[in-house]
Amino acid sequence: MRPYSHALDKLRTAGLRPTRQRLALAKLLFEGEDRHITAESLHGEALDNNIRVSLATVYNALHQFTECGLLREIVVDASRSYFDTNTTEHHHFFYEHNGKLIDIPSERMLVCEVPDPPEGMSIRRVDVVVRVQEAA
Amino acid sequence: MRPYSHALDKLRTAGLRPTRQRLALAKLLFEGEDRHITAESLHGEALDNNIRVSLATVYNALHQFTECGLLREIVVDASRSYFDTNTTEHHHFFYEHNGKLIDIPSERMLVCEVPDPPEGMSIRRVDVVVRVQEAA
């Protein structure tokens, strides 16, 4: 048995008040394998687990978690926001036919020549998306 | 003077019927420097040039042009679709504070270790977005 909650620690450390909703969502997100979610998918999962939470609260939580560095937002599709519980440096395979994402560990995908950022700018992040399709 | 229209050629070659609207949009897009646009920005530009075209038609044209390989869609922001008139292989700097994009020529940004795609899949494209912010 876990002596105390990993999810609770995460919220405490991040300075987010551990409300019933945030704690339940954090448990879904952080007490298992790393994963990719959307607001809709997390909300559905919460309901499946008898966690009463509104979609608006799910959106709030996802953004707050992202701001605190507990999640990382991934932009692969112009019509939907994806979030990743793996916040370490890595990239993604994106299956365009079904919208699924798979991590590519950073060691397996090297960007070796990153150009200098434009004058007065600094690089915040380099995102690589490898779009894959069913082989011909 | 240009003996015949570059834009018209592009449409002909692509097999798209050169309607007044498509031709006007193609002129805006292809008879100048390479550029990044959104449906909204292209529509505004058309109106500024006294080209009567509806936003729905702009969306249709952008998608048709993209399917024909005249444009390339760029995904950098989950809430808006960007298109690039430069369809050659290259990557982008994305200014998060103002939504502007700048091309990075392919030679200046090398992705040197691309992992094998998952079983049964083939790589359609590798997109690199370098997100920049105003330097601290």
Added chain:
DNA sequence: GTGTTTGCAAAGTGTTTGCAATTTA
């Protein structure tokens, strides 16, 4: 108690669609 968070329903944004009218070949 006091400030924060929630849920709802309404509003917002970018995009797509159905269909009659128009245009192109």
Added chain:
DNA sequence: TAAATTGCAAACACTTTGCAAACAC
């Protein structure tokens, strides 16, 4: 004239917002 394209307005999907009620500390 037959088929493709357009424009409009309505519909859509996803996301955000305003605010009163509920909650955490």
